[in-house]
Amino acid sequence: MTQPASALSEHVLILAPNGRDADLARALLLDAEVAAVIVPDLPELVRRLDAVAGAVLVTEEAVRTADLAPLSRWVGQQPAWSDMPFILLTRQGGADRNPTAARLSRILGNVSFLERPFHPTTLISVIATALRGRRRQYEARARLEELHSRETQLRELNATLESRIAEAIDERAMAEEALRQSQKMEAVGQLTGGVAHDFNNLLTIIRSSVDFLRRPNLPEERRKRYMDAVSDTVDRAAKLTGQLLAFARRQALKPETFEVGACLRDVADMLDTVTGARISVTLEAPDEACFVRCDRSQFETALVNMAVNARDAMDGAGSLVLRMAGNRPMPPIRGHAGSRAHFVTVSLTDTGSGIAADQLGRIFEPFFTTKEVGKGTGLGLSQVFGFAKQSGGDIDVTSELGIGTTFTLYLPQTAAPDATQSGPDLLDGATDGAGRRVLVVEDNVEVGRFATQILQDLGYATEWATNAEEALDRLGGDQAEFDAVFSDVVMPGMGGIALAKALRRRFPSLPVLLTSGYSHVLAEEGSHGFELLHKPYSADQLSRMLARICGRRGSPPGSHAAVMSTV
Known part of the structure; x- marks a missing residue:
């Protein structure tokens, strides 16, 4: 045993x-x-x-x-x-x-x-x-075996806890991602609804006006009124689109270097009309010049949008102070890292009702507004936000209920421009095509047909290619057959910018013009050195631009060539 x-x-x-x-x-x-x-x-x-x-x-x-x-x-x-x-x-x-x-x-x-x-x-x-x-x-x-057993148990427990912690972290990350997606979808839904609402209002005016314009024997006075209504509505639609693109940072900006103080003084004089007589507008700016490089028109629009927002917050009475300072670092804003580089700050401080803390995080969302129905589109501050971001800066806001709000715009400071640089050629061209031949490059059938019709009505002779490759084949080795090329930017295969670059290599004397209502390439990389005509444009603007880049008014067909691309 x-x-x-x-x-x-x-x-x-x-x-x-x-x-x-x-x-x-x-x-x-x-x-x-x-x-x-x-x-x-x-x-x-x-x-x-x-x-x-x-x-x-x-x-x-x-x-x-x-x-x-x-x-x-x-x-x-x-x-x-x-x-x-x-x-x-x-x-x-x-x-x-x-x-x-x-x-x-x-x-x-x-x-x-x-x-x-x-x-x-x-x-x-x-x-x-x-x-x-x-x-x-x-x-x-x-005792050692017992301790070893306990150590093993602790390790297993620790591994289990680590696994559970990892699972909890993953679940939290998934929940946070789901929340972000939900917020994005909510924002997209709000954006879509706002765009649809505003554009339907504009389309209603255009459609009703066109219906009346089709009526025979319409008195000239009424015809002019409906034509003016269509034109004004198109301008409003263009402004709405520009605000959306500014928020999305997809607008094609026209940066220039300018002195901020002088621009602010011009805007401050105009703000008296915008804000009304019961609001005192004060400008505080240093004597030394501060320069920035951005789209001046968008900068002025951003200031006006903030001023209008302040006016509404003050219910038409109070004080608005504009302050400017140079050589300032940019602090962290809304979770984004700051920068020690030099920025020009432009702040607008009002004595309005202020913004609730739970709303500060949403004021730059498109179509989000605390105003009454019909008193705001909710796109003004989103335009400011998009402009600031696309210009390499940011916008900050501080507010206290019953005291007022301060918006501070940060833009990268730059050196003064070279005084020897000459300005752009602003020579107006003729509106008559004078028989010049234009090659239209457009993949969309309706847009291509409409573009050729406009150019023919302007006195140009046109041909139409449905893509860039076909356009290059038609141009061959000698562009003298055409006086201009009118091309879309966003096309399947080779885009308009690539086409323009290819033409610039093959025909160095060929000037290039881009026209765009939207292009992420233009928004992110600029115009690549080509001239730019913004959409929507009038037939008169198109004809004048074509005449100007062709160089000589009334030049015979084939004497000069140009490239124009559209989006």
């Missing part, structure tokens, strides 16, 4: 091959109720040491000339908690007087020497002490 490990850990291995030493030692131990096992030789002792044991009793003569390498390896390979006790029976004393004992002390480590002859009580005492020490080692092992 196999003994349990707890019992085996108390037995003593006896190696005493000579005489009756082994039997005598075993008998003494059994009388003391200590289990003992006699092993015949050293290899068997090493084998049994791999099992559980309490102590080893060995005689000096059993190991004096034996190969102790296996036993030495076993002793050296014991786990950290184990230090097997050995009792060595000698006839010449301990390590201080016995060279063999000294060598065995180094090999066995935890060894006690018992010189023969000895009293049985002494043997039992030494064995009991060895077993007691071994028992403590097993208790230490149990």
Whole structure:
């Protein structure tokens, strides 16, 4: 029957091959109720040491000339908690007087020497002490195993917690992304609804006016009134589109370098008319000149939009202060990092009702407004926001209910322009096409047909290509067949800008004109050095621009060439 490990850990291995030493030692131990096992030789002792044991009793003569390498390896390979006790029976004393004992002390480590002859009580005492020490080692092992088990459990728990934390982080990220998408969709829905509402109002005016214009025998006075209504409505639609593109940072800007103080003084004089007589407009600007490079028209529009917003917040009475400063860093705004570069700041401070804290984060959203229905489109501040961002700056706002609001516009400051630079050629051209031949490049059938019709009505001879590749084939190696090329910018395959660049390489004398209502390429990269005509444009503007870039009024067909691209 196999003994349990707890019992085996108390037995003593006896190696005493000579005489009756082994039997005598075993008998003494059994009388003391200590289990003992006699092993015949050293290899068997090493084998049994791999099992559980309490102590080893060995005689000096059993190991004096034996190969102790296996036993030495076993002793050296014991786990950290184990230090097997050995009792060595000698006839010449301990390590201080016995060279063999000294060598065995180094090999066995935890060894006690018992010189023969000895009293049985002494043997039992030494064995009991060895077993007691071994028992403590097993208790230490149990504690180590328990600690290891707890460590494993803690690691598993930690791994589980880390997994759950990671899952929670992922769930939170997914929830935040879903919230952002929801907010985006809400903004898109609000934007779409606002655009549809405003454009439907404009289309209603245009459609009704056109219906009346189709009536025969319409009096000239009424005809002129409806024509003016269509023209004014188109201008309003163009302004609405410009505000949307400004918010989306997709408008094609016309940057120029100008002095901000002079521009502010001009705008301040105009704001008296915009805000009304009961609002005092004050300008505070330094004497030194501060220059920025941006679209001046959009800058002035942004100032007017902020002033109108302030006027409405003050209910038509109060004070509006415009302040300008140069060489200012831009602080962090709405979670975006600031900049230590030099900026020009233009702030407008009103004494109006202020903006609630829960609304400050939404005031730049398109079509978001706190005004009553019919008193605002909600696009004024979004235009300011888009203009500032696209110009490399930003806009900040601080407000206190019942006290007022301050909007601060940040624009990158630049050096003064070179005084030797000449301004653009503003020579007006003739409105008569004078038979010049124009190659129209347009992939949209309706737009292409309408463009050719306009040009023909203006006195131009036209041909129509549906894409850039076809246009290059028609031009061939000599552009003298045409006096101008009128091309769309956004087309499948090669776009209008790529076409214009190709023509500039093939025909260096060929001037290029771009016209655009929207193009992300123009908004992000500029006009690539080509002239730009903004949509919507009038037939008169188109004819004058074509005549100007052709260079000579009334020049014969084929005498000069131009490239014009549209969006």
